[in-house]
Amino acid sequence: MSTFDIPIGPQHPALPEPLLLKLEVEGESVVGVDFDVSYMHRGIEKLLETKTYFQGLPLVERICGICNAAHGLCYTLNVEKLYDKEIPSRAQYLRVVVEELSRIHSHLLWLGVAAFEIGFNTMFMYTWRDREHVMDMLEAITGNRVTTEYSQIGGVRRDISPELAEKLLKTMDVVEERTKYYIKVALTEPTIAKRTQGVGYLSPEDAKATCSVGPVIRASGIKFDVRADDPYAAHDEIPFNVITYDSCDVFGRIIVRAQELLECVNMIRYALKNLPSGPFRIKLPMKPNAGEALTRVEAPRGELLHYTLCEGTPKPYRYKVRTPTLANLGALRAMLTSKGRYVVNIGDVPIIYGSIDPCICCTARVQFIDVKKGKAWTWTLDEIRNMSKKVKA
Amino acid sequence: MSLESYLIEMLKVLVFPGFIFIFILALFYEWFDRKFYAKLQNRVGPLYAGPFGILQPLADLIKLLSKEDIVPKGVDRMLFTAAPLFSLTLSIFATLLLPIFSYKGILSFEGDLVITVVLLTFLCIITFFAGIASYNRFAIIGAERSFLQLIGYEIPLMISVVSVALNAHSLSIQNIVLSQKNMWYILGPNILGFIVFLFAAQAELERIPFDLPEAEQEIIAGWNIDYSGRRLAMFRLAKNIELVFLCGLAATLFLGGPLGPVVPGYEAIFFTIYFIIKSIFVLAILTIVRALFARLRIDQIVSFSWKYLLPLAIIQFLIVRLIV
Numbered sequence: 016m017s018t019f020d021i022p023i024g025p026q027h028p029a030l031p032e033p034l035l036l037k038l039e040v041e042g043e044s045v046v047g048v049d050f051d052v053s054y055m056h057r058g059i060e061k062l063l064e065t066k067t068y069f070q071g072l073p074l075v076e077r078i079c080g081i082c083n084a085a086h087g088l089c090y091t092l093n094v095e096k097l098y099d100k101e102i103p104s105r106a107q108y109l110r111v112v113v114e115e116l117s118r119i120h121s122h123l124l125w126l127g128v129a130a131f132e133i134g135f136n137t138m139f140m141y142t143w144r145d146r147e148h149v150m151d152m153l154e155a156i157t158g159n160r161v162t163t164e165y166s167q168i169g170g171v172r173r174d175i176s177p178e179l180a181e182k183l184l185k186t187m188d189v190v191e192e193r194t195k196y197y198i199k200v201a202l203t204e205p206t207i208a209k210r211t212q213g214v215g216y217l218s219p220e221d222a223k224a225t226c227s228v229g230p231v232i233r234a235s236g237i238k239f240d241v242r243a244d245d246p247y248a249a250h251d252e253i254p255f256n257v258i259t260y261d262s263c264d265v266f267g268r269i270i271v272r273a274q275e276l277l278e279c280v281n282m283i284r285y286a287l288k289n290l291p292s293g294p295f296r297i298k299l300p301m302k303p304n305a306g307e308a309l310t311r312v313e314a315p316r317g318e319l320l321h322y323t324l325c326e327g328t329p330k331p332y333r334y335k336v337r338t339p340t341l342a343n344l345g346a347l348r349a350m351l352t353s354k355g356r357y358v359v360n361i362g363d364v365p366i367i368y369g370s371i372d373p374c375i376c377c378t379a380r381v382q383f384i385d386v387k388k389g390k391a392w393t394w395t396l397d398e399i400r401n402m403s404k405k406v407k408a
Numbered sequence: 409m410s411l412e413s414y415l416i417e418m419l420k421v422l423v424f425p426g427f428i429f430i431f432i433l434a435l436f437y438e439w440f441d442r443k444f445y446a447k448l449q450n451r452v453g454p455l456y457a458g459p460f461g462i463l464q465p466l467a468d469l470i471k472l473l474s475k476e477d478i479v480p481k482g483v484d485r486m487l488f489t490a491a492p493l494f495s496l497t498l499s500i501f502a503t504l505l506l507p508i509f510s511y512k513g514i515l516s517f518e519g520d521l522v523i524t525v526v527l528l529t530f531l532c533i534i535t536f537f538a539g540i541a542s543y544n545r546f547a548i549i550g551a552e553r554s555f556l557q558l559i560g561y562e563i564p565l566m567i568s569v570v571s572v573a574l575n576a577h578s579l580s581i582q583n584i585v586l587s588q589k590n591m592w593y594i595l596g597p598n599i600l601g602f603i604v605f606l607f608a609a610q611a612e613l614e615r616i617p618f619d620l621p622e623a624e625q626e627i628i629a630g631w632n633i634d635y636s637g638r639r640l641a642m643f644r645l646a647k648n649i650e651l652v653f654l655c656g657l658a659a660t661l662f663l664g665g666p667l668g669p670v671v672p673g674y675e676a677i678f679f680t681i682y683f684i685i686k687s688i689f690v691l692a693i694l695t696i697v698r699a700l701f702a703r704l705r706i707d708q709i710v711s712f713s714w715k716y717l718l719p720l721a722i723i724q725f726l727i728v729r730l731i732v
Contacts, residue, residue, distance in 0.1 A: 134703025
């Protein structure tokens with residue numbers, strides 16, 4: 016049988032973001048894959064260089080709508096490294112609370128999307144309904160549902176009152192109960208098992224070789240979690256387990272994320288019960304010290320990395336963001352071409368792609384690759400200027 | 409034939425229980441399906457058009473009819489036009505065989521049961537040609553899938569229908585209905601056949617877990633990706649009429665069709681009401697199945713059909729054979 020190419024994306028109902036998957040298909044099985052993520056270039060890193068560190072925070076939060084808390088936290092932690100000041104531990108605890116809340120909402124959202132990718136619309140509706148509890152709590156704590164901007168340079172923006180903490184604990188009970196129900200559904204529903212077990216196989220060796228991060232690598236049985244390996248905020252004081260699962264497939268990723276929800280619930284409970292007293296914010300000067308800083312944060316999707324180079328001015332000389340999706344793209348290729356063990360069907364592509372919890376718009380960086388000549392290059396600003404001159408002429 | 413009886417026959421075909429009645433019923437069933445599905449998923453469903461959104465399917469249909477009808481370059485123009493027409497005509501024709509207001513349908517003859525099964529296969533073949541006609545990559549995969557699926561569910565479906573016919577000693581729908589006067593077949597030996605029939609109907613209607621030919625997340629809209637405007641409206645209406653037909657057929661073969669206690673002299677009204685209630689019961693089961701499962705993969709569907717549905721159908725056949 017001859018093969019033919021099927022383009023999935025950059026516009027496709029299952030992929031709300033601009034990614035092009037070029038599948039080489041023989042009948043129903045995928046024999047080759049190539050992808051392109053560079054449909055969206057927003058110039059955020061360049062824009063950050065034109066703003067002071069304090070002005071940059073709202074922009075950083077808009078890199079990703081879903082893991083905005085992780086981006087905001089990573090940014091503030093990163094900038095705080097440039098000052099030699101101790102951040103109050105109450106602020107660190109509150110940052111953990113909001114970070115974990117946002118992880119709950121992200122994972123619930125992902126569970127719904129994953130169910131939707133395999134055509135299980137009922138579960139999609141249920142998880143998104145329960146996610147609303149978390150969104151309401153985020154709104155009550157931070158004043159905003161999505162771009163919360165809770166973590167600020169020097170602390171957090173608002174304090175949590177005891178009444179609000181009580182309300183949050185009650186919500187956690189609801190989330191815990193619902194999560195247990197979803198874990199039960201995922202474990203017992205036969206069609207979920209059929210569609211996800213053995214699909215999107217990523218061996219632990221491949222997971223390491225492709226430098227994958229987050230729930231993807233943990234579902235391949237490797238304990239890798241920045242919160243445990245390189246604790247930030249209050250993660251060294253709050254006990255939690257790193258969830259792993261050794262099935263190395265999409266099913267494992269569902270279970271890992273679902274069980275992480277329970278861990279998040281316990282962390283929030285611990286943080287609220289052991290909340291230190293004291294100020295929740297300190298004032299820091301506009302100008303940080305000159306130097307470099309690099310911070311890793313465990314975003315819902317995996318390890319998030321921020322880097323900055325400061326020359327002692329209020330504005331960064333360079334700011335660099337590496338999002339978890341970029342780290343997982345190599346793993347995605349390994350999953351889609353997992354030959355020998357199981358040939359990927361076209362029907363599996365959306366759920367495999369979905370299983371890395373992709374966020375393409377946060378990811379896109381410009382680099383040109385010529386596969387035939389085997390070289391990669393980037394264009395300098397002058398080259399682009401010259402090209403635009405040519406177009407004008 | 410006198411003019412009067414000729415007129416009555418015409419009214420039967422055109423108004424009740426013919427075209428217009430079936431058209432209304434099809435829209436009503438779609439509404440019920442959508443509303444009930446929404447309730448199962450904790451949503452509101454259709455809400456604004458008419459009371460409880462009951463006019464929403466009609467509104468959708470009118471909207472689609474008024475939309476631009478695009479024929480892409482490179483399609484097989486003749487097939488592309490013919491497929492929706494055939495799909496609609498065949499499904500309407502099939503419903504004329506259903507015994508809605510009496511023991512028999514408008515069309516009734518010895519062996520009409522065979523025609524119903526043939527029509528089901530034809531409807532699937534039209535789906536295939538509709539996909540092939542548009543020469544779209546996704547449409548071709550969808551068409552291919554609908555055929556693969558047919559290979560899976562068609563034989564169990566036929567065997568389950570045949571075991572009903574064997575029970576009634578007849579291939580005519582009228583006799584099958586009459587033979588259920590004492591006991592509906594679902595209560596008797598044909599319960600397995602009913603289950604097989606339901607699964608096959610779900611596959612024929614391309615609903616979750618068997619909605620592969622038009623799986624949105626995988627191949628966008630599958631075989632009907634290139635259809636728009638009037639043509640898409642016709643396909644949608646045909647699908648709804650097919651829904652009425654399959655629910656009605658299940659009600660006829662297993663639930664005694666229009667039978668039930670009646671006030672003498674008002675049989676037609678009672679029969680119609682019983683028929684609608686029974687077929688809506690079947691529809692409710694189909695909707696629950698749709699809400700409960702995830703979509704299967706194509707190889708899983710074929711193996712499911714051959715591993716479970718076919719043996720079940722054969723066991724059903726043997727049970728009936730031993731009893732009769």
